[in-house]
Amino acid sequence: MNEQRKHNFNPGPAALPLEVLEEAQEAFVEYGGLGMSMMEVSHRSKAYEQVHEETQSLLLEVLGLPSGYRVLFMGGGASAQFALVPMNLLTEGKSGVYLLSGSFAEKAYLEALTVGDAVVAASTKEQGWRVLPKTDGLPIPPNAAYVHMTTNNTIEGSQFRTFPEPAYDVPLIGDMTSDLLCRDIDLSRFALIYAGAQKNLGPAGVTAVIIRDDLLERASKTIPAIFRYATFADSGSLYNTPPVHSIYMVNLVLKWVQRQGGVAALERRNARKAQRIYEAIDVSGGFYQGIIEKDCRSIMNITWRMVSDALTPLFVEQSERYGFDGLAGHRSVGGLRASAYNAVTEESCRALADFMTDFQKRYG
Template structure:
């Protein structure tokens, strides 16, 4: 029986990357060191770092005026680092409320800035991202922050807002590299690695070069985007193994058709699962409106919530793990990141159909 991990993160890695990592990361080389032991100041690691950066730039067709940073920590670190680095002379920042993680980012930013709620989703079923018109954007806003894919709520923006000259900042943790992306629409994008990039403990930051001149004087040196960009993400010891693995994942994406191919596969996987939910005559329910449904994180519930644990037990017996919904909202959630093969979704939908026959 093949097992499939549907966790929202740390998430499944591509099988080919795991096989490559076994050969390359923990075996000692001629220098007596393995990748985990080599100094970040040495030539071997700098080659790895440059490769990862170049590979990511190629995948994203990155404009020349953007910089890629590989930073220690998770996306929640960026909830503070974004205002500290981007406020500049302004005291105002705009945040769109689209669900759980956008609100977490907003609360943290309010420690440093006067936060305007630029747009807000209604919170009623069917759930949807904030409407893309009539956003409140004070003219002196240093930036406008969005969470284009809400990992907890299963909500995805159907399109990007037009913020005019105000830089658009995105927490793209659960959607970066899942489909082509016009980076030039953004001032800054950040994404924790443990969804589609690699392992927990690293966040990728992609920032437009002109925004590197804004950091507040009190920003600690390792948290300064400008200084990290100047020193190639090596102000302090970077997450070396995470960078090695990220480079391997970037290679895997490129070898499998790039972001266009990832997008096609991810849409197909999500369509299979949503079709199974919608065809169940209400046995399963997806609370997010069509057109706003995430292809990365499929949130659904059983009409009889009392059957949720029985479903999870049945799924685990088939090797389908980590389908619990977020602790704040319950229900079920299947994360379909790049490394989840279509066969995993087919196995899940078969389990769902059998469960309906038993309990429907």
């Protein structure tokens, strides 16, 4: 099986750990002596409820979050949270405050405008998203309902190293879809974190929302029940039928993270992986050109352009022939991108760096 697998650099759905896939494969038809698969089992059964509750606890444990947080499993991906955050938290007379650092951060802001008042504290759109907004000294208005940021910009390839510390006890909210679990940071400064699973958590189909109890108490009780954070908290995320198999896979991925030594160990591995690819870019003499300023580069999504755009489709075509997948840049920006999420191996990143060096020798 391993010999047939590609070097998967897709941005999401993304690579899953091979041992997780093999473990899930063993239980695919029949799980735990139930005589049926996890995809068929009732979400009200004791067997699934055990997996469901364990997965919530595991996520908090792996992230190192203290007591006082709840895990909600919701649908719609991060895109749904762009609307649900302001729907739940943006009350009359308050403003949602947004840091614009990339395409998805801007989408979150634009969605908030459809719900209520939203303002931009800082933006680097005029710089083509090549740099990140500064996080200190932000103009946070006294009527701020929250401050929202996208911690890693999947399309552009940038990642925040520092985070705002809003005054007035304003909650900080993070879209961490593409970098949750990739590095060891103090997440307790965030009042709410959300992430689509399809990067580092598991397969597509479930979104994890991690919300602090005091913010949950302030969340709206008047919007439709299916959109309320309180509904999912009160029902243990069993208000409607959850994507049971996706949550089961998240459970397996979290246990895999623990076996790797936790998030801190993955961060060291991820830094090595990204450095190998960035080195191939930086020593190329301009044949490969990094898109993001060096101090803003992401260790999850590595982006670059060729010395000539005409070489880009050739690079993609040949990379696929050599067993790589997912290296074309996002359709909105072009160029090239390697998404080196947790499950992407160091071997795959070494192979990509070697391929880049060889490609330059042949066409540079």
